[in-house]
Amino acid sequence: xxxxxxxxxxxxxxxxxxxxxxxxKIYVMGGExxxxxxxxxxxxxxxxxxxxxxxxxxxxxxxxxxxxGLDKPTSGTVYINETDMAQLDxxxxxxxxxxxxxxxxxxxxLIPVMTAIENVTLPMVFAGRTPDEQLQRGxxxxxxxxxxxxxxxxxxxxxxxxxxxxxxxxxFANDPAIILADEPTANLDLRTGxxxxxxxxxxxxxxxxxxxxxxxxxxxxxxxxxxxxxxxGKIDKIEDRQSVDVKVGHVDWEDQYRPTN
Amino acid sequence: MSAKAQGANEFRVxxxxxxxxxxxxxxxxNIMVRFGRxxxxxxxxxxxxxxxxxxxxxxxxxxxxGEPPSPEQETRQTWLIVMSLxxxxxxxxxxxxxxxxxxxxxxxxxxxxxxxxxxxVKLFLLxxxxxxxxxxxxxxxxxxxxxxxxxLLKRQLGQIASMDWAYFGMGLVEALVIGMLLSMAATIAPxxxxxxxxxxxALRTDV
Numbered sequence: 001x002x003x004x005x006x007x008x009x010x011x012x013x014x015x016x017x018x019x020x021x022x023x024x025k026i027y028v029m030g031g032e033x034x035x036x037x038x039x040x041x042x043x044x045x046x047x048x049x050x051x052x053x054x055x056x057x058x059x060x061x062x063x064x065x066x067x068x069g070l071d072k073p074t075s076g077t078v079y080i081n082e083t084d085m086a087q088l089d090x091x092x093x094x095x096x097x098x099x100x101x102x103x104x105x106x107x108x109x110l111i112p113v114m115t116a117i118e119n120v121t122l123p124m125v126f127a128g129r130t131p132d133e134q135l136q137r138g139x140x141x142x143x144x145x146x147x148x149x150x151x152x153x154x155x156x157x158x159x160x161x162x163x164x165x166x167x168x169x170x171x172f173a174n175d176p177a178i179i180l181a182d183e184p185t186a187n188l189d190l191r192t193g194x195x196x197x198x199x200x201x202x203x204x205x206x207x208x209x210x211x212x213x214x215x216x217x218x219x220x221x222x223x224x225x226x227x228x229x230x231x232x233g234k235i236d237k238i239e240d241r242q243s244v245d246v247k248v249g250h251v252d253w254e255d256q257y258r259p260t261n
Numbered sequence: 262m263s264a265k266a267q268g269a270n271e272f273r274v275x276x277x278x279x280x281x282x283x284x285x286x287x288x289x290x291n292i293m294v295r296f297g298r299x300x301x302x303x304x305x306x307x308x309x310x311x312x313x314x315x316x317x318x319x320x321x322x323x324x325x326x327g328e329p330p331s332p333e334q335e336t337r338q339t340w341l342i343v344m345s346l347x348x349x350x351x352x353x354x355x356x357x358x359x360x361x362x363x364x365x366x367x368x369x370x371x372x373x374x375x376x377x378x379x380x381x382v383k384l385f386l387l388x389x390x391x392x393x394x395x396x397x398x399x400x401x402x403x404x405x406x407x408x409x410x411x412x413l414l415k416r417q418l419g420q421i422a423s424m425d426w427a428y429f430g431m432g433l434v435e436a437l438v439i440g441m442l443l444s445m446a447a448t449i450a451p452x453x454x455x456x457x458x459x460x461x462x463a464l465r466t467d468v
Contacts (some may be wrong), residue, residue, distance in 0.1 A: 002435050014395065039413060065461040068373070070372075070373065070460040070461040070464070071459045071460070071461035071462070072460060083274065088274065089378050090377055091276055091277065092274045092276075093277050093376065094372070094375050094376065094377040095274050095276060095277050096274065097372065097373055097374065097460075098277050098373070098375020100376060103373045103374075105370075105464070107375075109366065109369075109370040109464070110370075111367055111370065111371070112294075112367070113290055113291055113294035113295060115292070121375045122371075122374055123375055125280075125283050126277045126278065126279060126374060126375035126380070127375065128277070128278045154294075170374070173374075178465060190406065238339050248388065
């Protein structure tokens, strides 16, 4: 269980891996201000599996980008492991992106000219690991996601689900504290999407990594520790697993609740 | 592999790195794997350098013919060289700009994986340098061959043999260096621009 993984840590009472305070992002479009994020305060515990839900345009991708240090907030702060992201220079931000956060994208975003193993080892190159280490870890990670026999395939030679598995292996390359997944199942069929979600959940439980996932996928809710609903740039409500379980329950939703997006 | 995710207590911020050897092999791979696309990019360079080398060759022939060129001929040659350089620059800038722009998303991904701006610029400069040198080499051979063929058709092949080889050699080296530097210079602006984008913005870009 993710909660017990969190509890194993020494600072168990206030062990938040991500905290945001007054997080605001304003885009100026055609002279008009658009509040993509409005004064968001969110605490995420170490080892949690969190889903960020919300309609498109609700600000969930913006929130995702802020937490991952992919974009700068207009005001407010993001703390990762109690480090204020706003205080970091470009190189330190890169270091955080390299070692502390693993990203998984809707469109997989593998480097097309590189093989699966090269994609997985790239973050290790940036982290300064030795070639032997890179190769060994890369193989282990690809085996972990079930692609031990696809090491030297290029993304174009892999199916969508396989590409996303490579992306997951890559996200885990430097043992990050946080995995940020931006609609990881949106480009996959239902069955593959479910497999990907289950893989993420397993890794979350086994490694105690915090998973933060923006999603439309109802199956995600089913396995999340908490669901954060975002609407109009604000946090609408935060539900924990028990209360969500009642709503989604164990109905075979595959046919009935097909995600609309 | 049994390592658990990082805890806050072992957390500190350091620096990322990209050794030259790795950068070199990534750039080489980018050219080799996308060879067709790379050759289209290089075509701009080839054409420009072919033109430049053909002008150099003609001048070398003129210098080797014994009679010194008249002032008008000198002016004309200079003009031709300036023009061919212009053609070169425009072609190369255009190709390089496109080849960087169409890879914005890749750049965004690299930055998500921990690349700093300098890595991105380093990779693109290396790649354009190699591509520039390769394109220039092919272009130089083509330019020289075209002049040879023209003289062959005019049955004046002897003029090629008696041309000013020293001048030609210098022109050849100049052309290669120009081709390489121009393609690197043309890459700097778009690569720096791309590298400076916040990763979120680079990832959003669709070309």
